[in-house]
Amino acid sequence: MTYIVREIFASLQGEGVQSGRVAVFLRFAGCNLWSGREADRITARCRFCDTDFVGGERYGDAESLADAVAAAWPAQDGVNRLAIVTGGEPGLQLDDALIAALHRRGFAVAVETNGTLPLPSGLDWVCVSPKAGTDLVVTRGDELKLVYPQVGAAPEDFEHLDFTHFLLQPMDGPERAANTDAALRHCLSRPRWRLGLQLHKSLGLR
Ligand SMILES: C[S@@+](CC[C@H](N)C(=O)[O-])C[C@H]1O[C@@H](n2cnc3c(N)ncnc32)[C@H](O)[C@@H]1O
Ligand SMILES: Nc1nc2[nH]cc(C(=O)O)c2c(=O)[nH]1
Ligand code: SF4
Ligand SMILES: [Mg+2]
Numbered sequence: 001m002t003y004i005v006r007e008i009f010a011s012l013q014g015e016g017v018q019s020g021r022v023a024v025f026l027r028f029a030g031c032n033l034w035s036g037r038e039a040d041r042i043t044a045r046c047r048f049c050d051t052d053f054v055g056g057e058r059y060g061d062a063e064s065l066a067d068a069v070a071a072a073w074p075a076q077d078g079v080n081r082l083a084i085v086t087g088g089e090p091g092l093q094l095d096d097a098l099i100a101a102l103h104r105r106g107f108a109v110a111v112e113t114n115g116t117l118p119l120p121s122g123l124d125w126v127c128v129s130p131k132a133g134t135d136l137v138v139t140r141g142d143e144l145k146l147v148y149p150q151v152g153a154a155p156e157d158f159e160h161l162d163f164t165h166f167l168l169q170p171m172d173g174p175e176r177a178a179n180t181d182a183a184l185r186h187c188l189s190r191p192r193w194r195l196g197l198q199l200h201k202s203l204g205l206r
Pocket of ligand 1: 031048049050051086087088090112113114115128129145147169170171173
């Protein structure tokens with residue numbers, strides 16, 4: 001299996017209930033809901049993306065890619081190693097061989113996914129972030145992190161699903177302040193939802 005990787009970097013998990021945890025991010029190229037080209041954004045199935053996932057480096061096998069992830073771990077200390085596999089849409093490329101190779105190097109493996117593609121088993125943490133107008137196939141996991149607000153994706157549409165944590169993440173962009181206020185008010189009225197802020201953006205991290 002050849003993997004196309006946009007970037008590999010160490011940072012803090014900036015989102016969700018594991019926010020603040022040290023991690024190596026493995027960002028795959030490509031997404032099934034947007035080409036990544038600005039000219040296509042207006043007609044894409046997901047139009048609010050904050051990420052550049054176009055193009056990248058090829059890795060010919062899982063071992064060499066897992067070696068690159070391990071080389072990016074920022075500490076001598078190998079305790080609490082976490083790899084966060086994202087993109088783009090990692091469901092297009094993440095497979096059993098890569099998960100096993102990361103596990104052999106001592107990493108717990110987390111994924112950030114739009115939930116429209118089946119995932120391999122053996123993941124240690126699954127975060128699904130549903131997109132309006134798409135069909136969810138990943139209906140269980142550790143956290144459901146809904147970017148808010150989205151016309152056609154109301155929080156109550158997801159409350160029956162089998163997730164441990166439910167978060168609203170204000171949609172970043174020109175309306176971020178208003179979206180944050182709306183998400184906060186929704187959480188106050190419906191406390192099964194917690195507010196998730198993008199820590200890395202306020203800290204100026206990647
Ligand atoms: C760039 S996506 C990559 C993973 C996967 N394709 C997905 O959508 O979950 C990573 C996370 O950023 C969130 N995100 C993308 N654009 C955002 C924005 N403008 N404001 C807030 N969160 C955003 C996504 O919903 C997802 O939870
Ligand atoms: N620091 C940091 N935390 C993140 N959590 C999820 C991210 C993503 O783009 O998937 C992300 C990201 O891009 N940076
Ligand atoms: S599904 Fe994820 S990577 Fe794809 S365009 Fe939407 S937010 Fe970006
Ligand atoms: Mg990001």
